Amino acid sequence: MNSVWPIFRREFTAYFATPLAYVFIVIFLFAMGAFTFYIGHFYENGVADLSVFFAYHPWLYLFLVPAISMRLWAEERRTGTMELLLTLPVPLWATVVGKYLAAWAFTGVALLLTFPIWITVNYLGHPDNGVILASYVGSLLMAGAYLAIGASISASTSNQVIAFIVSVVVCFLFTISGAPLVLDFFRLWAPLVLVNAVSSFSFLTHFSAITTGVIDLRDLVFFFSLIALFLTANVVIVDLKKTG
Amino acid sequence: MIEIEGLTKKFGPIAAVAGIDLRVAKGEVLGFLGPNGAGKSTTMKMVTGYLAPDSGSARICGFDVEIDPISAQRSIGYLPEGAPAYGDMTPRQFLEFIAHVRGFSGAAAKSRVDTAVGKTELVAVLDQPIETLSKGFKRRVGLAQAILHDPPVLIMDEPTDGLDPNQKYSVRTLLKAMAPEKAIIISTHLLEEVEAVCTRAVIIDRGRVVADGTPSELLARSRHHNAVTLILPASQAEIANAKLRQLNGVSTVEQKPNAKGTVELTAFPKSGALLIESVSTLALAERWDVRELYAEPGRLDEVFRAITTHDAARAREIRS
Numbered sequence: 001m002n003s004v005w006p007i008f009r010r011e012f013t014a015y016f017a018t019p020l021a022y023v024f025i026v027i028f029l030f031a032m033g034a035f036t037f038y039i040g041h042f043y044e045n046g047v048a049d050l051s052v053f054f055a056y057h058p059w060l061y062l063f064l065v066p067a068i069s070m071r072l073w074a075e076e077r078r079t080g081t082m083e084l085l086l087t088l089p090v091p092l093w094a095t096v097v098g099k100y101l102a103a104w105a106f107t108g109v110a111l112l113l114t115f116p117i118w119i120t121v122n123y124l125g126h127p128d129n130g131v132i133l134a135s136y137v138g139s140l141l142m143a144g145a146y147l148a149i150g151a152s153i154s155a156s157t158s159n160q161v162i163a164f165i166v167s168v169v170v171c172f173l174f175t176i177s178g179a180p181l182v183l184d185f186f187r188l189w190a191p192l193v194l195v196n197a198v199s200s201f202s203f204l205t206h207f208s209a210i211t212t213g214v215i216d217l218r219d220l221v222f223f224f225s226l227i228a229l230f231l232t233a234n235v236v237i238v239d240l241k242k243t244g
Numbered sequence: 245m246i247e248i249e250g251l252t253k254k255f256g257p258i259a260a261v262a263g264i265d266l267r268v269a270k271g272e273v274l275g276f277l278g279p280n281g282a283g284k285s286t287t288m289k290m291v292t293g294y295l296a297p298d299s300g301s302a303r304i305c306g307f308d309v310e311i312d313p314i315s316a317q318r319s320i321g322y323l324p325e326g327a328p329a330y331g332d333m334t335p336r337q338f339l340e341f342i343a344h345v346r347g348f349s350g351a352a353a354k355s356r357v358d359t360a361v362g363k364t365e366l367v368a369v370l371d372q373p374i375e376t377l378s379k380g381f382k383r384r385v386g387l388a389q390a391i392l393h394d395p396p397v398l399i400m401d402e403p404t405d406g407l408d409p410n411q412k413y414s415v416r417t418l419l420k421a422m423a424p425e426k427a428i429i430i431s432t433h434l435l436e437e438v439e440a441v442c443t444r445a446v447i448i449d450r451g452r453v454v455a456d457g458t459p460s461e462l463l464a465r466s467r468h469h470n471a472v473t474l475i476l477p478a479s480q481a482e483i484a485n486a487k488l489r490q491l492n493g494v495s496t497v498e499q500k501p502n503a504k505g506t507v508e509l510t511a512f513p514k515s516g517a518l519l520i521e522s523v524s525t526l527a528l529a530e531r532w533d534v535r536e537l538y539a540e541p542g543r544l545d546e547v548f549r550a551i552t553t554h555d556a557a558r559a560r561e562i563r564s
Contacts, residue, residue, distance in 0.1 A: 006344035010330070017332040017373075080328035084389070087292040087324070088345050089317040242296045 003090040007098025008105075015106050024068065028110045031060055036117065048125025053117055054135045054211045058175050058203055061146050066167035068103050069150025070160045073238070077158035086238070096234045100151050107143045111136065131213035138210030141223040142203050146171050148230035155237040178202025245270055245319075245397055245427035246291065250300035253286050253451075260286040262451035263300065268427045268444075270396070273419065275442035275459075276431040279552050283451040284431040285325045288401050291429075292322045304397050318346075321395040323403055327386030331375030335366050335385045338374060339392060346393045360388040363418055379406035387415065391422070398428040404437060416441045435544040439463075445544075449552045463542030465550070472523045473510045475536040481507040484532055491526060493517030506535060 015021040032053065036042045040052030076082040085095060121127050150167040157163050176182055178199045186195045199205055206219045246268040253261040261283040268274050276284050289295040291302045293313040302309045307316040329338055339360060343353035361367055364384040369377055374385055383406050390398060403419070404412045419428060419441050432438065438445045439459050447455040447462075455462060463469055476484055481499060488497045488511045495514045502508040513519045520539040527534050 002347070003345060006341060009344075010333075010341045013337075014330065014332055079331070080324065080326055081330055083289070083294050083324040084322075084328050087294050087317055087320070087322050088342070089314045089347075090345055091314060242294065 003094040004098040004101070007090065007095055008102045011099045011102030012105055015102075020071075021106065024064070025110050025113060028060070028064055029113060031064070032056070032114055032117070035060065048121055048127045050117065050121055050127065050132050050135060051211065053114075054139060054207075057139045058142060058207060061143055062171050062175055063168060065107065065143055065146035066150045066164050066171060068107060069147050069167060070154050070163035072099055072103055072151050073155040073234075074158050074160045074163045078160075086242070092235055092238060096151075096231055096238065100148065100231060100234070103147050103151065104140075104144050107147065108140055111140055111143065128213060131211070134213050134215050135211040137215060138207050138219070141210075141220070142207050145174075145203065145223050145226045145230075148227040148234070149174065152230045152234040152237055155234050155241075174201060175203045178205035245305050246429065247303040248287075248291060248300070249302075251287060251290055251297050251302060252299045253283075253290060253295060253297055259451050261290070261297075264448065264451070264453055266446065266453070266456075268429060270427050271424050272444055273423050273428045273430065273442045275438035275445045276429055276448065277433075277435070277438065277445060277548060278431075278448040282448045282552070284448060285401055286451075287448070288322075288399050288429070288431065289324075292320055292324075292399055293317055294324075318393075319395055319397050321390035321393065321398045321400075323386045323390045323400040325401040327383045329374050329382065329385050329389070332373060334371045334373055335361070335377075335381075335388070336370045338385060339388055342389050342392055348393070356392050356394075360392040363391065364388040365414065380408060380411050383407055384411070384415075387418075391418075396426055398422070398426055398430075400428070400430045402432055403430055404432070404434065412437075435548060438544060447548065447551055454551050455547070459544070460541070462544060462547050466542030466544070466546045467512060468510075468540045468546060469513075469542035470518055470520075471510050471512045471540045472519045473508060473536070473538055473540060474523065474527065474532075474534055475502055475506050475508050477533050477535075478505050478507045480532050481509065484509055484527075484530070487526060487530060488523065491519070491522055493519055493522065510540075 015024075035056035036053040040056065042052050045052065073082070076085060086092070118132060121132075122129070146167075149170055150163070153167045153170065154160075154163040157166075179202070183195060183199055186198055190198075200222070206222050209216060209219050246266065248264055248266040251261055251264045252259065260281075264283070264287055266274075276287070278284050286295065290297045291304070291309065293309045293316060296310065302316075304316040305319040307319065309316045330341075333341070336357070339357045340353060343356050348356050361370060364387050366381065366384055366388055369381050374382060377385070383403070387400070387403060390400060398419075404415050407415060416437065419430070422428070423441075423443070430437075430442070442459055445455070445457065445459050445462050446453055455465075474484065478501070485497055485499055488494055488509060491511070493514050494511045494517075496512050498510045498512070500508045500510075511519055511523060524537060527537065
């Protein structure tokens, strides 16, 4: 566990050593605002809650999270620092976890900086702050799941553009699998079990369950096991690449 | 301290490393030579645990790199090919990161970083981002990173590549100073480096060890080993050439025009013969106007070429 910390710290500070962090945070906050106020009609709804704000998180993450995860491994591979990193006396899992947690913490910082909207809604009315807190937790978990997917895809290539595009596609499939668009297609012919199975992989389903204010154990298990699954895949992919 | 047995690695159909056996003991500085693509870097990558071998094993201080990579990697200081480092960090941040990863903290980490920085003369650039540094400084950041934890085993892929002659000299001095306490492998294209720092030279070609010995043993294989070269005025060249050929122990004499009306004559010895004495006696007796006279230790580049020039020459041999 001791070796996770230095890896985490290096990775986390690397975001702020380049304009990446600032550009990302500004665009993230701007996009959040634009979606909430203009597309979500936050004011016109006249309801003191943040449901319109959270409703757009999956769609924003879909593009913004792969932008963070794409460089996670691909860049190390391209610049040759991968060789340095993997010949240091650190277990591979610790490297994978350290890098992942750094990216997740960075996303957390960006998410945290949306706090003015929470202040706004509290100023305007009396929202249920429990629901808002649960939604933030859900949003962070969902971002973590997107990141884990993106990290393992980044590990399989040295090309960041490929990492980005493939991650967006895979994340999109995970997002949409509970939407009527997909489910109606399955309902026509598939047994209910399969429809439910496909639906159960949907980030939207689990996320919207949490945004109602109920943090169900099943939703937590879903996100954490998905993260664990993709981080394991990440370890395996890096290890497989060692055999050349 | 380094034990390599039957190490093999294939990339597709090509065997990059085809069964290398090597043992490097404490106090040895092994110069790893070979043409580009001979398998030097691939071997180093396997020994340090970056690549998994197809077969064979590498043990560092008794720890098998495949079975217990962490223990093996603790004992290794490794400078990978091209000295990669995180460009957005400063050397100070980078070396502190390495120190922390290697388990040093607080004052211990600081003193490790300071020592490594001192040895590699990085003080001047300590707080500039690595990506803005010159090639020589980048290489030295890589060196500092490798020696930071004072490891018993050092593996360095072209440690002096991109350094100017002064920097090369100081890196070689550093390596020599550390050598008695460590087992060191360096790969290089510079044959003079082998003569300058290595106690042993291993030439590999197409994934196999083709020569292994001290630099002087390799030099002894050179055609120029113990050959004697004279520089004379052109007018005396013909007579000198003829007399030298008659000298006992001389197998052949080569003549080359030299600057300012002089000629360079090189007498090659029959195997084992020492010529310098008889040639200098002859020159005195004949009263030649000798401008220069010296015996050659041998030429490593000649040995290197003879051993590793394969494809074209061997293919021709087989056909005829």
